[in-house]
């Protein structure tokens with residue numbers, strides 16, 4: 347019988363489960379997190395003593411720490427990620443599937459005695475604002491102090507979760523064992539019917555911070571279908587006009603396509619008096635409200651953002667957010683204990699230690715920071731954090747935006763004709779692959795609603811759920827598609843991006859309020875060159891904008907064929923509405 351330590355909850359279901367898992371994993375100690383400031387200090391000191399964290403220069407980066415992961419463990423691994431449902435078709439052709447009983451046996455086998463000599467951290471956490479009917483409680487049991495400290499930033503962690511839970515046994519159970527961090531024994535497995543997650547053999551980000559992709563998206567999407575809400579891979583922002591009108595926008599982009607930058611956008615000078623507020627940068631839970639609008643909460647409480655490319659030009663609010671109380675993972679370290687990454691402001695340091703702990707200089711061939719190196723920072727640090735982020739009711743969404751990283755084909759922005767057409771646009775979303783997942787960088791892959799790696803059930807059923815949501819909404823959000831990444835024949839970006847995206851955002855907001863013009867095209871409503879404010883955008887003319895908005899029929903022929911591949915893969919569960927939408931698009935083109 348394991349020593350359970352000083353348990354800090356009276357919830358019998360939690361205690362019982364911790365007992366079972368401690369008996370299985372046999373940790374030397376069980377530590378029950380309470381989320382307090384004193385605990386943060388103590389755990390951080392322990393992590394430093396264990397060599398898991400390194401304290402960064404307190405003058406430059408107060409409260410910040412540095413971590414290197416195992417070089418074989420630097421991104422999510424989709425090949426090791428499973429949805430374990432009774433019937434294989436429930437997981438669908440886009441997920442790895444395994445039968446729950448067999449998979450649990452294998453995982454419990456791996457976990458048996460797997461925490462000997464280690465501490466098991468009991469991490470209770472709340473996804474979403476306290477007291478919200480949309481929030482969910484999870485309890486993650488992990489033998490990683492790094493996970494405990496990251497979960498403390500990424501979620502509302504500690505007693506607050508037990509308060510929300512009360513005496514209920516309705517919480518997500520998450521077991522995480524690092525084992526020997528061996529890719530051969532790496533599994534991230536979801537058991538939606540039991541609201542259970544088991545992750546072994548990794549210690550990195552989305553594989554192990556179980557509240558994030560595992561609960562908030564994979565299990566969340568499954569629960570959302572059952573309970574009539576949506577779990578989406580979306581940032582949420584609020585646009586405030588000079589008159590104080592606030593319009594809320596949710597936007598889905600695949601991992602590492604700039605969601606954090608967009609969520610923290612600072613409008614350019616031309617938009618004096620406008621303000622963009624951040625609700626969330628990665629995940630939205632959305633539910634129809636009593637007034638027939640779609641309401642969103644951000645289940646998270648922090649940002650697990652990509653470091654490379656983050657600087658005072660691309661994202662000043664992120665730079666301020668990560669200036670304190672932040673954990674940096676797999677970036678480069680300078681001799682004065684500052685951090686560096688490719689695309690940070692200023693000159694590269696003359697010398698540094700790279701993400702693998704090797705000496706690095708600007709002459710080195712390899713990158714100093716891993717392309718998927720990350721910061722974990724509390725949302726409270728964000729100067730543009732929307733106060734509504736703690737509103738238990740969430741915020742009403744006026745626009746849903748889909749976007750991908752596409753060098754060709756996709757115009758800067760267009761608007762769907764209606765909800766069903768918008769679902770088709772989201773369902774056929776494509777993007778060039780990034781470093782956030784292990785795999786073929788740069789290739790275009792279909793990533794429906796940016797949920798391909800995160801949908802916890804059959805993608806066809808997920809599309810059907812989207813279509814059905816329309817019936818529950820009196821005022822459905824308008825749906826848009828954007829592409830900040832289109833290039834000209836020489837490979838230069840056609841659109842300046844970053845803060846200038848405000849110009850496109852303003853058009854989107856105005857469309858929602860019936861205030862902006864657009865032209866009907868085969869793809870949807872596209873702004874004319876005069877409909878997007880270009881004033882103050884030096885050297886960027888209406889002709890440039892037209893190029894960025896252009897629809898090239900030859901490119902679209904190829905696009906349609908690529909889209910067809912996904913539809914064929916999903917055919918058996920594909921709602922007929924989407925097949926009709928495809929036919930309509932073909933005939934319009």
Ligand code: SAT
Nearest residue numbers: 422551552559601782
């Ligand atoms: O999955 S992570 O949380 O590591 C990051 C991402 O891919 O969005």
Ligand code: MN
Nearest residue numbers: 579600601628
């Ligand atoms: Mn993400």
